[in-house]
Amino acid sequence: MTEPNTRAPEATSAGARAWHLMYEVWKASKPYLETVAAGFDLTPQQVYALRQLANERPLAMSELATTLGCDASNVTAIVDKLEARGLVKRHSADRDRRVKALVMTEAGVDLQTRIEERMEQPPPAIANLSVEDQQALCVLLERALDAL
Amino acid sequence: MTEPNTRAPEATSAGARAWHLMYEVWKASKPYLETVAAGFDLTPQQVYALRQLANERPLAMSELATTLGCDASNVTAIVDKLEARGLVKRHSADRDRRVKALVMTEAGVDLQTRIEERMEQPPPAIANLSVEDQQALCVLLERALDAL
DNA sequence: TATTGTTATACTCTATAACTATA
DNA sequence: TATAGTTATAGAGTATAACAATA
Numbered sequence A, B: 001m002t003e004p005n006t007r008a009p010e011a012t013s014a015g016a017r018a019w020h021l022m023y024e025v026w027k028a029s030k031p032y033l034e035t036v037a038a039g040f041d042l043t044p045q046q047v048y049a050l051r052q053l054a055n056e057r058p059l060a061m062s063e064l065a066t067t068l069g070c071d072a073s074n075v076t077a078i079v080d081k082l083e084a085r086g087l088v089k090r091h092s093a094d095r096d097r098r099v100k101a102l103v104m105t106e107a108g109v110d111l112q113t114r115i116e117e118r119m120e121q122p123p124p125a126i127a128n129l130s131v132e133d134q135q136a137l138c139v140l141l142e143r144a145l146d147a148l
Numbered sequence C: 001t002a003t004t005g006t007t008a009t010a011c012t013c014t015a016t017a018a019c020t021a022t023a
Numbered sequence D: 001t002a003t004a005g006t007t008a009t010a011g012a013g014t015a016t017a018a019c020a021a022t023a
Helices: A014-039 A044-055 A061-068 A072-084 A106-119 A131-146 B014-039 B044-055 B061-068 B072-084 B106-119 B131-146
Strands: A088-092 A100-104 B088-092 B100-104
Touching: A014 A044, A014 A106, A014 B014, A014 B106, A014 B131, A044 A061, A044 A072, A044 A100, A044 A106, A061 A072, A061 A100, A072 A088, A100 A106, A106 B014, A131 B014, A131 B131, B014 B044, B014 B106, B044 B061, B044 B072, B044 B100, B044 B106, B061 B072, B061 B100, B072 B088, B100 B106
Parallel strands: none
Antiparallel strands: A088 A100, B088 B100
């Protein structure tokens, strides 16, 4: 326990191990997300954008960029595709006509509901855990996000 | 508890919540990984490739593709860059000259050691957790990976 | 014929910079 | 002049398909 074992795996801090493991779990689960999204003929980013729009109703392009964690220029492309599919609409805001307020169409709400149902089924890495472990994982991940 | 509350957030299963939270934590932490990698003038994928090569010494291109979870054609590009920087070398295997055995150069080992030291510092989402929580997170994530 | 790795190509995600239309 | 969104462009990551060398 007190040996100065400098480079062996046991010397790795819990934080570093958690970070590495999280990366592995994410890497294993990403294809699942892509498959689910593709099942709706969407990309993961489009799925996530729809999800955000379902929560806070009228969202500006810039706000969506923030929640997606990407540049505003990308949001233009994402919303272009969603709008072309009739899932979302851009409305010029009344009080500042530079701002585009994004609202979901009925078709968008319908699709989003189906997506949410499908997303109830998590990827194997998480689905294979016991409910108790899943709940414990939720507590830890919520704590991690709160600490930001 | 037994109410048929179909669409409220509380109706969401622990698995689905864990899946969603994991996505959020990953999204929050990805920029950190990119910043660390950029500090070594590498991309995250290149960092991960070096990491794999440090463990199992002579790795074939196809094997690296498997551990990176991507197509072999991408590995060609990744290794091209690592080789151009003198961090890795391609050796045609003796017994099957179609196979390219990848080995790290001394410069590669040196850089990888520095990267590993830097990676000891996890992103804020994980660093802000108590050591106990980090350890608990490790246990759960290991279990999730074992179940695959 | 089948397989390893490469090349060519294409699409998504990402960012930066220049542009427009408003403010 | 500053800001919201767009356009143009570029680089990284991804996949598929066609190809070379080898088996």
